[in-house]
Amino acid sequence: MKKALLIASFIAMAATGVAQAAGDAAAGKTKSAACAACHGADGNSGVNPLWPKLAGQHPKYIMKQLHDFKAGKRKDATMAPMAAPLNDQDMENLAAYFSSQTRTIGEAAKDKVAQGEKLYRAGSSNGAPACSGCHGPAGGGNAAANFPSLGGQSADYVAKQLKAFRDGTRSNDMNGMMAGVAAKLSDAEIAAVSQYVQGLH
Structure with a gap:
């Protein structure tokens, strides 16, 4: 019985750890104020069509791009300094926020x-x-x-x-x-x- 309780406790702790490691969309929304000038408040980037829409993008993909900009694996003169001060939790929060937004659909020529x-x-x-x-x-x-x-x-x-x-x-x-x-x-x-x-x- 004690063994079963111990195992259940470990599973609960692991699940809690996973939940805490996930991004916080509300914190990401606050952090995204610096992103809004280029990517739009909701991630739909209406200012310049050369800047990507982040709304609805997979969080794992957003995080990889931010990590790559920060590490210099993906080059962009604007994004490198934006990504430089972000820590892993910031990136997770931003990814959670932008992925939760609905992407607007354009019209093809x-x-x-x-x-x-x-x-x-x-x-x-x-x-x-x-x-x-x-x-x-x-x-x-x-x-x-x-x-x-x-x-x-x-x-x-x-x-x-x-x-x-x-x-x-x-x-x-x-x-x-x-x-x-x-x-x-x-x-x-x-x-x-x-x-x-x-x-x-």
Whole structure:
């Protein structure tokens, strides 16, 4: 009986530890005041389409990007100093807040939808795999594999990141796969799939 109680106590303590380690969305909202100028108060970044929407993004993915900016694994002159003072709890709180927000969906350029959808769902004739294989049919991503949610993301931001993966100025994806994917896409294909993603939900 004592052994059973002891085991139950350890399980309860472990569960409490996990709960305490999770981000606090309310604290994240307070901390996000510094982020709002670029990413918007709710993470929908309406100011500049080159800045990503954080709303609805997987918390693990947000945390990885913040860690990478802080460590210099992902380069950005604006984000590096913003991430530098953040500790792990700050990052968890911000991730909890932004992931809890609802992403707004944009509208795809009509002349690029057909080509963009084909690339997203079937890949390119040059051998680039379908985006939907990792990012999901509706662009929701894969939280377990840390593949980001793309649906509704700004086309300009998506295109910028694909080009950065292609030219090697960004290389902080989980397994280096994005460089190979982007290398097989032309500028026109990047523009088309980015537009499709902007209206995807």
